[in-house]
Structure formats: C-alpha cells, structure tokens
Amino acid sequence: MIASSQKHWTGDVAxxxxxxxxxxxxxxxxxxxxxxxxDKVHGAEDLKSGAHQLDEYQERxxxxxxxxxxxxxxxxxxxxxxxxxxxxxxxxVVGSVDPQGVAVxxxxxxxxxxxxxxxxxxVERRLPESGIIGVFDRSHYEDVLIGRVRRLxxxxxxERRYGAINEFERRVVDSGxxxxxxxxxxxPDEQKSRLMERLERPDKHWKYNPGDVDERELWPxxxxxxxxxxxxxxxxxxxxxxxxxxxKWYARLAVQHLLLEAxxxxxxxxxxxxxxxxxxxxxxAAS
Amino acid sequence: MIASSQKHWTGDVAxxxxxxxxxxxxxxxxxxxxxxxxDKVHGAEDLKSGAHQLDEYQERxxxxxxxxxxxxxxxxxxxxxxxxxxxxxxxxVVGSVDPQGVAVxxxxxxxxxxxxxxxxxxVERRLPESGIIGVFDRSHYEDVLIGRVRRLxxxxxxERRYGAINEFERRVVDSGxxxxxxxxxxxPDEQKSRLMERLERPDKHWKYNPGDVDERELWPxxxxxxxxxxxxxxxxxxxxxxxxxxxKWYARLAVQHLLLEAxxxxxxxxxxxxxxxxxxxxxxAAS
Numbered sequence: 041m042i043a044s045s046q047k048h049w050t051g052d053v054a055x056x057x058x059x060x061x062x063x064x065x066x067x068x069x070x071x072x073x074x075x076x077x078x079d080k081v082h083g084a085e086d087l088k089s090g091a092h093q094l095d096e097y098q099e100r101x102x103x104x105x106x107x108x109x110x111x112x113x114x115x116x117x118x119x120x121x122x123x124x125x126x127x128x129x130x131x132x133v134v135g136s137v138d139p140q141g142v143a144v145x146x147x148x149x150x151x152x153x154x155x156x157x158x159x160x161x162x163v164e165r166r167l168p169e170s171g172i173i174g175v176f177d178r179s180h181y182e183d184v185l186i187g188r189v190r191r192l193x194x195x196x197x198x199e200r201r202y203g204a205i206n207e208f209e210r211r212v213v214d215s216g217x218x219x220x221x222x223x224x225x226x227x228p229d230e231q232k233s234r235l236m237e238r239l240e241r242p243d244k245h246w247k248y249n250p251g252d253v254d255e256r257e258l259w260p261x262x263x264x265x266x267x268x269x270x271x272x273x274x275x276x277x278x279x280x281x282x283x284x285x286x287x288k289w290y291a292r293l294a295v296q297h298l299l300l301e302a303x304x305x306x307x308x309x310x311x312x313x314x315x316x317x318x319x320x321x322x323x324x325a326a327s
Numbered sequence: 328m329i330a331s332s333q334k335h336w337t338g339d340v341a342x343x344x345x346x347x348x349x350x351x352x353x354x355x356x357x358x359x360x361x362x363x364x365x366d367k368v369h370g371a372e373d374l375k376s377g378a379h380q381l382d383e384y385q386e387r388x389x390x391x392x393x394x395x396x397x398x399x400x401x402x403x404x405x406x407x408x409x410x411x412x413x414x415x416x417x418x419x420v421v422g423s424v425d426p427q428g429v430a431v432x433x434x435x436x437x438x439x440x441x442x443x444x445x446x447x448x449x450v451e452r453r454l455p456e457s458g459i460i461g462v463f464d465r466s467h468y469e470d471v472l473i474g475r476v477r478r479l480x481x482x483x484x485x486e487r488r489y490g491a492i493n494e495f496e497r498r499v500v501d502s503g504x505x506x507x508x509x510x511x512x513x514x515p516d517e518q519k520s521r522l523m524e525r526l527e528r529p530d531k532h533w534k535y536n537p538g539d540v541d542e543r544e545l546w547p548x549x550x551x552x553x554x555x556x557x558x559x560x561x562x563x564x565x566x567x568x569x570x571x572x573x574x575k576w577y578a579r580l581a582v583q584h585l586l587l588e589a590x591x592x593x594x595x596x597x598x599x600x601x602x603x604x605x606x607x608x609x610x611x612a613a614s
Contacts, residue, residue: 103533131425138418139429140464146427177427232611239608245600246390250607256614313532320537321526324519327543 046297048086051075053297059270059280065263068282070227073290083289090296091136097303098141098173100310105171107311111216113168114302116295117176119185120224121262122252123234124285125292126177129224133296134175143168146177159183159201160208167212173299174217180205181269188265189258202272209278218302219278222295223266224285228259333584335373338362340584346557346567352550355569357514360577370576377583378423384590385428385460387597392458394598398503400455401589403582404463406472407511408549409539410521411572412579413464416511420583421462430455433464446470446488447495454499460586461504467492468556475552476545489559496565505589506565509582510553511572515546 056074076083104110116134118126134142145166154162160180168174184205188198209219226234235252238244255262274280281298285291343361363370391397403421405413421429432453441449447467455461471492475485496506513521522539525531542549561567568585572578 103530107533127425127427130427134426135422137426138414139421139424139426139431139462140414140417140433142426144426175426232614235611236608239604239611242600243390243597245604246394246598248600248602248607250602250610253607253610253614310530311533313529313535315535315537317526317532320535320540321523323537323540324522324526327519327540 046090046300048078048082049075049297050077053294054281054301057281057283057294057298059274059282063270063274063282065225065267065270065282068225068284070225070230070284071286072284073287074284074294076290076293080287080289083293087132087289087293087296090293090300091133094133094296094300094303095137097300097308098137100308101173101303101306102141102171104308104311105169107314111170112306112308113170113172113174113217114299114306115168115174115176115212115217115219116299117179117181117219117221118224119179119181119222119266120285121226121231121259122249122255123231123238124224124226125288126224128288129222129292129295130175130177132292133299134173137173141171142173142175144175144177147179147182158204159187160204164208168217170216180208181273184269184273185262185265188268189261202269205273206275209273209275213277218306220298220302221274221278221280222298223270223280223282224291225282226285228256230286231256333377333587335365335369336362336584337364340581341568341588344568344570344581344585346561346569350557350561350569352512352554352557352569355512355571357512357517357571357573359571360574361571361581363577363580367574367576370580374419374576374580374583377580377587378420381420381583381587381590382424384587384595385424387595388460388590388593389428389458391595391598392456394601398457399593399595400457400459400461400504401586401593402455402461402463402499402504402506403586404466404468404506404508405511406466406468406509406553407572408513408518408546409536409542410518410525411511411513412575413511415575416509416579416582417462417464419579420586421460424460428459429462430459431462431464434466434469445491446474447491451495455504457503467495468560471556471560472549472552475555476548489556492560493562496560496562500564505593507585507589508561508565508567509585510557510567510569511578512569513572515543517573518543 051074053075101112105112118129120126130144134144147162150162163180166174166176184198184201187193213219235248238248270280283291283294338361340362388399392399405416407413417431421431434449437449450467453461453463471485471488474480500506522535525535557567570578570581
C-alpha cells in the first residue's frame with residue numbers, strides 16, 4: 041500500500057524497506073533511496089507536503105479517541121548507530137505534528153530503579169495513549185543490541201528477550217497501537233564524517249562523546265546483533281524496516297511515509313457529533 | 328527586560344501583562360494588544376522570527392543540562408475559559424520547538440486514583456525534566472477555579488490550596504525551573520462566536536461539548552475565582568500574566584515573548600567541551 045497522498049514514490053516503500061525472510065543487513069546500500077528517483081531538493085518539497093497530512097491524520101486520530109473511545113495509537117521505534125539521524129527524524133518528521141499529539145520517550149542507560157525491574161518495565165510505562173503518536177528514541181531493543189555486544193546480561197537472558205519482545209509487541213498491537221519499527225542505517229564512513237562535524241562545530245560539541253569512538257571499534261559486532269535482532273523480532277504484526285540513512289533527506293521522507301501509511305491503515309475519520317448540532321446552536325445563541 | 332531579539336515591541340510586555348498589586352481582571356480589555364502597535368499580518372511575521380529563536384534557546388538549554396548537569400527548565404502554565412486558545416498556543420508557539428525538548432501535560436477531570444491523593448500529586452509527577460520546556464494545559468489551578476465555582480471541595484480546603492500552591496511553586500522555582508503562568512483572557516461574546524464555529528464545522532464537532540454552554544452561565548463566578556486566584560498566587564517568583572486573547576495572533580506573540588524572556592533569563596549558552604577536541608579529532612580520524 042502507498043499512502044494516497046504520496047504520489048512521489050516509484051515503488052511500495054514499505055515493501056522495499058521491510059525486513060522479510062532472508063534479509064541480509066550487509067547487503068543494504070546505505071546511500072540508496074529505494075522507491076524514490078528524485079533528488080534532495082525535491083525530497084525536501086515532498087517532505088513538506090507530507091508534513092501537513094501527517095499533522096491532520098494525527099488530529100483526526102486524537103479526535104476519534106476522544107469521541108469514539110477507540111484505543112488507536114501509533115508507536116515509532118527508532119534504533120540506530122550514533123549520529124544516524126534519530127534526532128533529525130524527530131525534529132523534521134515528528135515535528136510537523138501538533139505537540140499535543142506527540143510523546144517522545146528517550147531511553148538512556150537504565151537507572152538503578154529500572155534495573156530492579158524486567159527490561160520491558162520502563163518501556164511499558166511510556167507506551168503512547170490513544171490518539172497519540174509515540175516515539176521511542178532507542179527502546180527495549182537496546183537490551184538485545186548493546187546488551188548483547190557489551191555482554192550486559194547472560195547469553196540465556198538475551199535469548200529470552202527476543203521472545204519476550206515479540207509477546208509484548210503482540211499485546212501492544214492487539215490493544216490498537218500500530219508499531220512502526222525503524223533502523224536508520226548509515227555506513228561507518230558516514231558516521232566518521234558526522235562525528236567529525238560535531239568536533240568541528242562548538243555548538244555541536246555537547247553531542248559528542250569520546251565513547252562514540254570506542255563503540256566504532258565494535259561496529260561488526262553491532263551489525264551482527266542487528267542482524268540477529270531482525271531475524272528474531274521482525275514479525276508480521278510489527279515488522280522492522282531498514283532505512284538507508286546516509287542521505288538524511290531520504291531517511292526523513294521514508295519514515296514520514298511509514299507513519300502516514302500506519303495512520304491511513306487506522307483510517308481515522310472525523311468523529312460524528314454525539315449531540316444534536318442544531319439544538320446546540322440554539323442553546324448557544326441564547327446563552 | 329525585553330528579549331534582545333524582540334525589536335517589535337513598543338513596551339515591556341511582561342510588565343504590561345503581569346498581575347501586580349491592585350490588579351482588576353474586569354478592567355482588562357480582551358481585544359487589546361498591549362505593547363504591540365502593528366497588525367495581524369505583521370504579528371504573524373514577528374511570530375515566525377521568534378520561532379527560530381525559541382527553538383535555539385531550548386536546544387541550548389537542553390545541551391547545557393546534559394553537559395553541565397544544571398537543573399534549569401521552563402514550565403508554561405496555561406489557564407483559560409473554553410476556546411480561549413490554549414491549544415493554539417501549544418500548536419503555534421510551542422510547536423516551533425523540537426519535540427524532543429517539549430513535554431505537554433493536559434490535566435483533565437481527576438481520575439479516581441488521582442483523587443486519592445493531594446491535588447498537587449498528579450502535577451508534581453508531570454514537572455519538566457531539566458533542559459525541557461514543560462507545558463501544563465490546565466493545571467493545579469483548576470482546583471481553585473472549577474473547584475471553587477462548582478464547590479468540588481469544602482471552602483476551607485480551597486483556602487488551604489492557595490498557600491499550598493505558593494509553597495509548591497516556590498520549591499519548583501528554587502530547583503531551577505522558571506514558571507511562566509498565563510491566563511488567556513477572552514470575552515463571553517468571543518467565546519460564543521468560537522463555539523458557534525465549532526458547531527458549524529463538522530471537523531470541529533469533536534471539540535464541542537454541550538457542557539460548555541452550561542459553564543457559560545457561570546462566567547461571573549469563574550471571573551471571581553480567577554480574580555481571587557490572582558490575588559492569592561501571583562507571587563514575585565511565579566507571577567501571573569493575563570494575556571488578552573480575543574485576537575489569537577496577539578496572544579501567541581505575547582506568550583512566545585514570555586517564553587523567550589524566561590529562556591534569556593536562564594541565559595543558556597552552548598556548553599564547553601569536556602574533552603580535548605584536537606585529541607578526539609585524531610582518535611576519530613584513526614578509527
């Protein structure tokens with residue numbers, strides 16, 4: 041399915057980016073622009089035209105959740121290596137939606153309290169309410185990515201988590217939330233140039249962490265952990281999408297499209313009035 | 328103080344809107360545009376120029392909270408009669424800030440669990456973290472507004488709350504959060520025409536509630552409750568501002584200005600690097 045407002049795609053983007061049986065991360069070209077044949081300038085224009093649509097869909101979703109008491113929501117899960125552009129997605133894609141309709145949860149290193157609980161405890165608490173687009177900036181998947189690479193938990197525990205995640209997401213989807221899972225995929229070279237830019241600009245120094253260079257050494261281990269994660273948790277009800285992200289403009293356009301599709305799939309229409317409109321006009325006029 | 332980027336004001340807006348000793352709500356002209364002599368078209372342009380500034384200030388605030396571990400945050404408290412434009416402020420003013428830097432909390436009728444606790448319990452839990460602009464869409468002030476008008480609590484309890492609020496806000500301010508309290512003030516006639524518009528547009532029906540007309544009957548009681556609230560809770564550390572809101576464009580410009588001022592008062596600069604920039608460039612280049 042292609043969202044109806046999205047005439048600029050030359051293929052079914054979701055299909056092209058979805059992680060299906062036989063997917064191999066190493067085969068993905070991080071500079072590619074699957075389904076899109078125009079350039080950066082057009083990409084920015086097309087992003088702008090989708091921005092209004094996304095905002096309106098979310099407002100309709102919210103309106104319906106108030107009146108029809110539906111439980112529909114959308115959850116965007118963002119995973120990526122450092123500097124791949126999660127922040128840019130939130131700012132430039134999610135930023136087009138009314139702040140009242142968005143809830144961003146950034147998951148950092150777990151606190152001692154969080155570590156006292158199962159790894160899904162802190163995630164459950166940040167699920168979006170009905171009518172809302174929730175964004176996870178990192179997520180429960182950290183627990184099978186850095187958790188695996190840095191051996192933060194025993195191997196059996198990591199193994200257990202894949203199944204626990206699938207059961208958890210099954211329940212979330214069944215409760216009415218569309219789960220859109222995205223890995224932004226950049227090359228090590230692209231990361232190097234982005235980190236270098238952070239070092240060159242004093243207003244970007246705060247985004248740089250010397251630990252980022254250490255993590256780069258573990259790039260192959262991370263890619264292996266992602267590959268396993270895809271194989272174990274890309275399900276029919278909550279599939280993964282790998283979005284080539286060396287070109288930021290493409291990644292934004294693609295993620296916007298995935299969100300638009302999720303919202304079209306819910307098909308939120310403006311809810312009908314639950315009162316007699318003409319009678320209310322009279323009451324109001326007399327007040 | 329006038330925020331340095333804000334050359335379009337002809338007076339000290341915060342001063343003009345602040346609730347000081349001797350303030351009388353009934354004397355406020357809801358169609359006025361204190362401190363601004365240009366029209367709606369210019370107002371929209373000036374709002375746009377402030378939008379970028381607000382976004383940058385918030386990013387600097389966030390950056391500093393990560394590196395310098397400061398506790399600075401901003402909390403915008405919005406109170407108003409129905410249809411006065413709280414939603415428009417959030418969408419058009421707060422919406423210019425990166426969603427990662429914003430946390431909106433909408434306080435509705437308390438849940439049974441919330442009623443089991445003191446009225447400030449649910450509010451405390453939604454205070455913004457450092458680096459963030461928090462927005463309260465309604466707030467603890469409902470408990471001395473509708474709480475007083477509809478007699479939802481005994482008179483002594485309402486009395487107690489004013490003092491409790493002041494102590495609470497004193498603590499919030501002392502912990503590093505600038506509290507910007509705004510009442511958007513419209514006339515009953517303006518409300519009538521806005522509610523009528525909601526009835527006339529099917530895509531706005533969901534925003535209409537027949538109870539809104541009943542509340543209109545209580546307008547004088549609400550204004551009296553606001554007047555008392557101002558007298559009891561407009562403090563030096565967390566003053567109230569009454570923003571004439573019959574002209575939406577003015578209200579947005581004024582609230583944007585109050586936020587810019589709060590951020591300039593914190594003066595968040597980009598934090599200095601906590602590492603050796605040149606050494607990191609070399610490490611990164613070699614990685």
